[in-house]
Amino acid sequence: MNAETTFETHRPRLFALSYRLLGSRSDAEDVVQDTWLRWQQTDRSGIRDAEAWLVTAATRLGIDRLRAARVQREHYIGPWLPEPTEIDESPTPEHATEVAEQVSLAFLAVLERLGPEERAAFLLKEAFDYDYAQIAPLLGQSEANCRQMVHRARERVQAGRPRFDVAPENHRRLLERFMHAARRGDQPAIAALLREDARLVSDGGGKVAAVIRPLLGAVRIARLFWAAYRRQDPAITWRMGAVNGEPAILRYRDGRLTAVMVAISDGEQISELFTLANPDKLGLGVTAQDGGASW
Structure with a gap:
């Protein structure tokens, strides 16, 4: 195969790895493009x-x-949440399961708790089934x-996820x-559906009103x-x-998507809610006046 055909064969894997590593579609695309440029310019003989070679370069x-x-992101206004690759208004169960595996927005948000090399090692081992003999030279460790690194990452990820699997339909x-x-606006009903120590993270990016902590x-x-209900x-x-294949609440204003919400739950109560309202990450380009108040 020539250089371009070889690269295109591996492009989906490179994007999948880069997206899981960065939590940003645009950044992942940039990494794949930079990997292509290096591949093109190197002596491949x-x-x-x-x-x-390509996975090492992309990582x-x-x-x-x-x-x-x-x-x-230290200068980002409020919490930073990953950027979705897919928002589906009418998902089918089969497609949702296929997409959600290891790329759910909630899972990517949990990965934000890991350091860069720790995150890379964890993903290569858990998501791409690399063994430690392959991971070590790739990371220079x-x-x-x-x-x-993988052991520590696994513990931190498991601490942020349900302790047992939840059937998608229950979630x-x-x-x-x-x-x-x-x-x-039913406060008692909302509280009953949440764990007592539940956590809400909202990303408006300074573009729309959002909870900044x-x-x-x-x-x-x-x-x-x-x-929010009183200001309805x-x-x-x-x-x-x-x-990204996981169940989500979609909110629209005059038919335009303004926010999405995903959650982590045990099937009976919600432990974490993640709300993404930054229009740049939703591909909307709406102004703060257009976006209205976020959750």
Whole structure:
């Protein structure tokens, strides 16, 4: 195969890795493009394993970009949440399951708690089934260090996820009940659907009104939705859909998508809510005046 055909064969894998590493569609596309430029410019006569070379290049470029992004995010207004690759208004169960595996917005938000190399090691091991002998030279670390990084990352990720698997239909039904309760401003019903120590993270990016710090506690979160209900705008409608394959609440204003919400739950109560309202990440380009108040 020529250079372009070889690269295109591996492009989907490179994008999948870069997106999971960075949580940004546009940044992942940039990493894949930079990997292509390096591949094009390198002497490939001595490369025996094209996939290994490309994955190594993409991972190292991704780690560098993630480090730079984290410095930039220190000036971001409010919490930073990942950018979705797919928002589906009418998802089918089969497609949702296929897309959601390891790319759910909630899962990517949990990965934000990991350091760049720790995140790369964890993803290569858990999502792409690389062994430690492959990961070590790729990251320039010993196998022992990679094992420790993956072990620490696994513990931190598991701490932020449900302790047992939740059937997708149960999670969806719970989120739908939450949507109905929030839409009518029913504080007791909202609080009952949340764990007592529930957490709400909202990303408006300074472009629309949003909670600029994580909101903790079922009662406080219920009050927020009650306050939003009291300011109710008749132009706003809510519906269920999917974001990156996982069940999500989609909010529209005059038919335009203004926010999406995903959650982590045990199937009976919600432990974390993630609201994305930054129009740049939703591909909308609306102004703060257009966007209205966020959750």
